Amino acid sequence: MIIKPFLSILLFGVLFFVMIQHHSGRLLRPAVAIAVAVGIFFTWMPEFSNKVANYLGIGRGADLIFYIWIVLSMLAFASLYITFNKQERQITHLTRALALYHARDNQDRRPLI
Amino acid sequence: MPPSDEIRKLTWIVIPAYNEASVIGTVVEEVCSTYPNVVVVDDGSSDGTGIEAFGAGASLVTHAINLGQGAALKTGIHYVLQRDAKYIVTFDADGQHSIDDVDTMFDVMSTKGCDVVLGSRFCGTTENLPVMRRFVLWLAILFTRRSTGLNLTDTHNGVRLLSVEAAKHIGLQQNGMAHASELLEQIAKHRISYSEAPVNIRYTDYSLQKGQKLSNSIGILLDLIVRRFVK
DSSP: OOOOHHHHHHHHHHHHHHHTTTOOOHHHHHHHHHHHHHHHHHHOOOHHHHHHHHHHHHHHHHHHHHHHHHHHHHHHHHHHHHHHHHHHHHHHHHHHHHHHHHOTTTTOSSSSO | OOOHHHHHHEEEEEEEEEEEEEEHHHHHHHHHHHHEEEEEEEEOOOOSSHHHHHHTTEEEEEEEHHHHHHHHHHHHHHHHHHHSEEEEEEOSSSOOOOHHHHHHHHHHHHTTTSEEEEEOOOOOOEEEEOHHHHHHHHHHHHHHHHHOOOOOOOSSSSSSEEEEHHHHHHOOOOSSSTTTHHHHHHHHTTTTEEEEOOOOOOOHHHHHHHHHOOOHHHHHHHHHHHHHHHH
């Protein structure tokens, strides 16, 4: 039974970490809150995961959780990719603006720093 | 017929460079001997590329960090658009191109009356092109023909001649090597008139070491596909 409190603490830890982030997306906080609530519910009442899985035609509750985990991981990757792209564009704009501001004309014979 | 001195004065050569200190001085001197306006975009080099280029007579724009050839090219074009320019030539830094080919490109531009002239190594002569490189280029040509509908013989050649009007329409978003395909997509999208001109490429051990490999081209292809969905 030690695993159940351990998993619950871990899930609450994830929830706490996301809630204190200032820059987390608008959808991320409620999504994580729902995922944590569902996770804790299935941790303490695993038989319900079997019922839901049977209802969806999956078979075992463990398989259902595994599939959900795969989908959530893919969504997390997509979200990270979009964030990374956005930041890359911002860095590019900044670097370009700085480079053009400090551009050196070939007639400018001041020594390069 | 070679371009007049007036046209040469209104032409800017944009050279993106990353860690090319050993060759950039020679390249800039060669280019400056016929085209006086040269800007080197030092893309965050750590080997003194910028100092060598500036010392050889180029104007210098320096990226604080390495962004990629596409980003460097865009910075160079931005720099030129702020100046009194009518034509822009993109040119590789590794010494594989010949500046004499740009004269031919101007000739094609005036004969065909187009806004963009793209260099083609398969219309000209190519020395020491390895089989694998030829295969990678063939894949790129196939992909670009299919995605843009442009009938080209060489899609990833670094020498291009653009009128300033055409350059204003081309907004590169790709920081890396995928910019070459993106540029062609923009030409197709904005229906910019184009033509090809033969150019001579000298593949040396140095330029082959710096060039694209098959593994990189797969990455470029993925970049192009993903960017179509994620703007």
